[in-house]
Amino acid sequence: MRYHKIPDETIRRLPIYLRGLLFLSEAGQQSVSSRDLADFLGANPPQIRKDFSYFGDFGTRGVGYKVDTLARQIRKILKLDVVHKAALVGVGNLGSVVLAYQGFKVYGFDIAAAFDIDSKKIGRKISNITIENVSNLRTLKKRKIDIGIITVPRDAAQETAEALVNAGAKGILNFSPCYITVPKKVKVITIDIAMDLARLPYYMPSS
């Protein structure tokens, strides 16, 4: 293995591989070939092998990959091998669901705090998290929280992002349907499910 710049597309796929490996591991499978994994995930084998090869020789020729070992390697590459604490801002409909969602845990995420601006919500508990006033955001650094999850209405997204960055957030998961500006060192990933749905008809046969 020689030095290669790692394609962003490879990074985008690693969580998918990890998801599959965790499933196979739960199912008791110990070893998997690139072909089997590809079939399981709807991917293609050379792609998988090349993606892994950027990081080292993870497999055994003639055999395949050890499921658990590979999962651990990917976790490490993605820096998911340490717990990341996150704070959610905006406990409305969507925010409540994200807060209650259990699917983050397996990737090492712990939503450790929730904030809202509505005094009627403050003090209430959802999924064992007490909702705090947004003015408490400044306590994030002290609490070792470095990820922000934005589930406020669109108009408030930019200011929320800025508050999170000021409070020390290094990464932001933005559920508001808009672009937000942050300092370069902060990584933002925006999720807008309507955007995904919106390209479905293009690919659908016109009947």
Place this chain on the structure above:
Amino acid sequence: MRYHKIPDETIRRLPIYLRGLLFLSEAGQQSVSSRDLADFLGANPPQIRKDFSYFGDFGTRGVGYKVDTLARQIRKILKLDVVHKAALVGVGNLGSVVLAYQGFKVYGFDIAAAFDIDSKKIGRKISNITIENVSNLRTLKKRKIDIGIITVPRDAAQETAEALVNAGAKGILNFSPCYITVPKKVKVITIDIAMDLARLPYYMPSS
């Protein structure tokens, strides 16, 4: 403009452009340059121009693009200029939120039906939709519903997909964290927000 195969990446970006244009339109802006739109969306100007150029000459040199006209063009390209009826299967936590979500309407989507397997839920109403028994799925074609939204637990995702395809679905939005197999003519888009969150730490400075 000559013939070009249209990149998938362009299709992926069109909804983002549309989102921005709709916002600008609401704000009363009539005209926009590729530079302004790029600034607003966090994109880059030549990219935007090239993307549009695949479909025709939408702009005016020296001036820019007419916001409303361009929005209408993109809608047409994405086939969002007709109403698409969708059926949601699995009215749990996530399903209820998706059902109540108003953000799809602006792109011409109408969640016209909801199904669940739990008899306690059947007959209840959410967002003016009465939850039906999944056995009613076979009525989809008659009701001109051609999009399925899967919000069932992972174990039930594949069978739900098959039921939807049998009922005539041409496109599926899958919220279950797994790959689902369908006939080639059916387009599936899978959304797994944990996948997006999972690549955030990789890009975050190690502090």
Place this chain on the structure above:
DNA sequence: CTATGTGAATTTATTCACAGCA
């Protein structure tokens, strides 16, 4: 003078074919 539209150059990503190791 401004901002689009686009061929050409460049960069990035995928696929292929097969050498190499268990």
Place this chain on the structure above:
DNA sequence: TGCTGTGAATAAATTCACATAG
């Protein structure tokens, strides 16, 4: 023999530079 790892070939996407139209 089987499946990985990878350089080379191919394909796809982005960026650039600038001719062109308003």
